[in-house]
Amino acid sequence: VMYCQLTTGKTTHVRSKIAGEPTAAVVDIGLDTRKNKATKQNQGREIWYNEDGTAKEHGTEVTAQMKAKYQKGRQSVWQYLRMTSIVNPHAEITFTDPEGEVHHWPRVTERLPTKVEGIKPHPHGIELGQLQRMASESTDSRLTVFLRMNFSGVSARASKELCLAAGIEEKTKPKSMNADQIRALLEAFQGERMMNGKPVKLLNPPTNCLSPIEEMLIKKGLSKTIDSRFISTLTRAPAVTQGNPYQVEVGLIFGGNMPADKPVEILRFANRVPLMYQQGGCLLTKAIESVDWRQYGLEQPGAKGVPKGPAAILVHLASTNVQFTSEAKEALADNGEVIEEARKAMLEMGRGLRKHLEKKKKMAKTKEKFELINDILPAIAEKSAQILGKPIPDLAGSITKIMSAVISETSTTWNKETKQTDVSITLFNYTSRSRAYTMLATWPEKEGAEMLNNDTGGRKEATGVWAWKLAALEPGEKAVISYSLANLERGDWTETDIFFRGSQDVIGASKMDEKFLEEIRRQEKALKEAEQGGPEEEVIEEPGEPLGEPKVAPPSGQTTLFGGDV
Template identity: 55%
Template sequence: MSSPSTSGRRRTTAGGGQMARRATSTMKQASISEFFEKNKHFLGYDSVQRSIITAVKEAIDNSLDACEEHRILPTISIELRRIPNKTDRILMIAQDNGPGIPAKSIEKVFGSLLFGSRFHTIRQTRGQQGIGITGVVMYSQLTTGKTTHVVSKIAKDATALKMDIGLDTKKNAAIVSNRERIHGFVDHNGLPVEHGLRIEAPMKAKFQRGKKSVGQYLRMTAIVNPHATIRFHAYNEENELIDSFVSERVTDRLPRPVREIKPHPHGIEIGSLNRLLRDSSERNMRGFLRHTFSGIPMRAMKEILERSDVDQKIAPGKVTPEASQQILTSFNEVRLMPPPTDCLSPIEDLLIKKGLEKGVDSAFVSTLTRAPGVANGNPFQVEVGLIYGNSDVSADGPIEVLRFANRVPLMYQQGGCLLTKGIESVSWKGYGLDQPGGKGLPKGAATILVHLASTNVQFTSEAKEAVAENEVVMTEIRKALQEIGRHLKNHKKKSAQKAKTREKFELVNEILPAIATKASSLLGRTEPDLSPIITKIMNAVFCEDNVVWDKEAKLHRCEIKIHNYSARPRAYSILAQYPEKDGVEIIENELGGKREVKGIWCWKLETIPPNEEGVIRFALKGLAHNDWNSTEVFFRGAGDIIGASKIDEEILIEIQKEEERALEVAKEQASMIAEDAMESDQDNSGDLNELELADAMKGVLGNSIPQKLPEEIIDIHDLDNSGTLDQSEVEKAILQSNEPKEWRFDEY
């Protein structure tokens, strides 16, 4: 007979097992669609006001990405129509001129969460997870019980394909109805559509105007996408227009195409490394490190394996967990190359300026695109803009902040965003903006724009409304904002000087001639030459600059005049900013001069006699109309020039040093890459033939020379006509194929 305590334990154990089995039997696998159906706030559908903005955002993002990938200038139309007799019900209609979606992919695109082409790629894109537009279908179905109507037309098809799509959340699959081919798919002008997409989704939502509205979202989108035409119309239940916004494209230049890159070792975690090792088809670790990652030349590959005590010939799948951890440690100990940055597509300062000038009425605009940087193995680039004299912003309140990540507006969680904190970290009082307490957002009729482009923007939450903390990115934002702050300070100083001098000049030129005329008349004498007297009274040197577009010659012409209203001769070095970039050339430059640093040209004006002027004229070739409409003038020399700023030699020297460092780094990287490429020299001839060059292109060389066939590369860069490339020719090919990048981080 069992003791009471023993039998009790048996009963308890048996009962516990039954309870566990019952609990286990009720467990079910939830699909990703079911999860988001119950947690729609993760996707941005947490209120009726915000839901419509989220839906429009997803439609716009898809349209812009599709158009840019297929090199189509986007034309996008958004309509919001209140559904009659339905409280808080809106029909969203989005139509674009993109490539359309092939018939076999429509169901997956609209009816399957996590279906997309970008999740496994490393390059700058707006969307990535493949959730966005399917989330719209899901939210529409969840809040109205209705399907989403889709019409798609691709160029090669004579007809468009239309269907109604719902979402089976248990299977994460589309439910399709009313599928048919149709004629008569037209655009907003009633013209036949060659290719494009139209979406009609009813949903529970609330239309509103103001800062957090669809209209504001689209205005912000237009600023950072100046190549797009965006039309927006909102209608009430009676089909009356209640709001509209039309932004025509201001440039025909599409964003630079981005290339997919391989992951960089500095951005890899142990779990990801183990997965890559397990799934690799490479035969040995040598091939695994060279072909799986960016930034690992042959020298670094050998050092990593030596430090990790891993044989080059071992298969990746046979690497032990301990060795894998050691490889990860070695990644951070060995000097690696930075990842390539052609995976980024910045807006560029000229186009940001165009977008801002189109969207905001202001007196002064300054924009800046920083050189690419790297944070945690992820390439990134910071761009900023400052508008001063914005008539839409109160002079007594805080400035307007426009935040963007990969060209997508961020409208919520402003206070918790790194981009906002970057603005708050700058001492704006020194640049002419009021900043009570010396911290926080400055006050004034101004707008500050910050754009972060990256292959992997780290957000604070799934809703992707605020950028997370990152010290390296913060430093870049601060440097960029400080530079445009200096531009604002110079602008305000010059404006004040010009206004004061102009008032004095006009006063002197009105009063003295009047006195001279009256006195000469009374005395019966000839009026004296007042120029020397006016010059003595003024005792100033004045700068006037002007940039105009020559429509016939398709040139921008710049004229800088230095007026010497002083009693002695003057001599200066005059420096002017201009948009230096690929394809832009200074011509008709009679005074010659020299390039001081990137974007600044310098001329010497040896002698400007009293009451005379020195004139500098030049033209820029290679820019489109409205790409350039003003210049910033600096000078070297004694005294002041009203309308120009004395050049800050320390800043100029720092820029020169950065350029020199960038060139040295570029040369060093080219040497490392060329050395790595020569490992493909199978016959030890000291040269690479086409087959050997093709093998070398599988390594880091492939990221360093734009996509060309090996025979094309040899044809262009074979200096000795040998039909092959030696190491020096490979090195020159790399340097000629890439602009030097300003890698400002010690680890690189």
């Protein structure tokens, strides 16, 4: 709006309609640069028609004219919209460039982003100026009540200990505190002033103020914009740094038509907003560069810098307080805790890529060997039988001895009739002895899927991992595990990762890494703790001061890159 007004002197026209209402609201929006306030003109309502003359059901249209240079490439309007469509798979975007070419990114899910809750500031993340403003505007008659009602993570015990650590009377009115007292309170917040030699213990802030994209939707967003053969996504459990909750999400897409001799494409996001400039100075890029990608199938000379290969890496940081390197908000500032969290996500995602490449290589060799044996042996047996005048022998045992392998084949398909995803896992024993295995499979439990028609039974190993202990397979035998996944949309779940426990390798499956399960359980525990907000503490009524109604935080939710609210 501001750039449009500065370059052309024209306002921005907005038209918006809610389903069920007969007319659309229209308004021309401008900006009063002196007062830093929005201006409204020509406000009213009108009937909104589609191009075919029918009434539009709902939607929002923004029309702005500006003077700008249109360019193509990595830092173009097209790239910005492409990246926006990846992390907003619920949105449908159509872009017509100056040459008249139409670019369309369709909606791939009807699921809207999770609604976020407002959050009060946490003492560990507050600045001196903000604390001064809050104290001066407070109407509380006691400092302890002010701390409990205006900050997250401050219990009755903690409020008293903060007052003692800061050397301020509990009955002090926040509005009457001087500059030295406010600074002392801030030092108590930050652990510089202690109680009995230890910082005052505070609860972590709630994490329901975050709006992650979620693994399955990242996968769908990447799939609709980039052609590939393999996609891996991961959403880490929420964490807290400097009193601010945050969550890291990553995605890796490999193969397809991407160039193998160029650096991988890096897609950086903060609160769903694309970051297109200063890639080298960004925290998210540094997290990618900190991983030795050579062990995961990508080229990286000296194990430094951005890796090369037919891949794209997505990194998204969701946080209530995104720290940028400058006011331009083009790159994220360094933070050791966030970098380490992003690095852990990269390592886990890289292991998935390595297993995929190894499994694919083994399967290709086995398939070639199997086809060769099935072509040559029957022909030899037929000719030999003709020469000797004997019947053609049964070759099943011979093929089994020559193959000497256990093979797993998996299919994950969408059933149009039942509107469910059908999964089938078949295990073949092409060895000369019996084999016993426990097979494990991933499934989208976190996304709300329900497992149906699982006649083989099994048990839950961890969130999103199911296991089946199979009876011993005799030579030449096979076992089939089949089930359906409900509560999913078409395209939500297209590939199932298979693991095994057993002595003999299974081609088409990966040996279960118990550390992988431990990490899933650790993330599950961290997520539960984040949802619960830590242990509850007893609320102690203070004499002579009723608590009154709790003060509701302003509907800030998740702060956007431009200072607004989601």
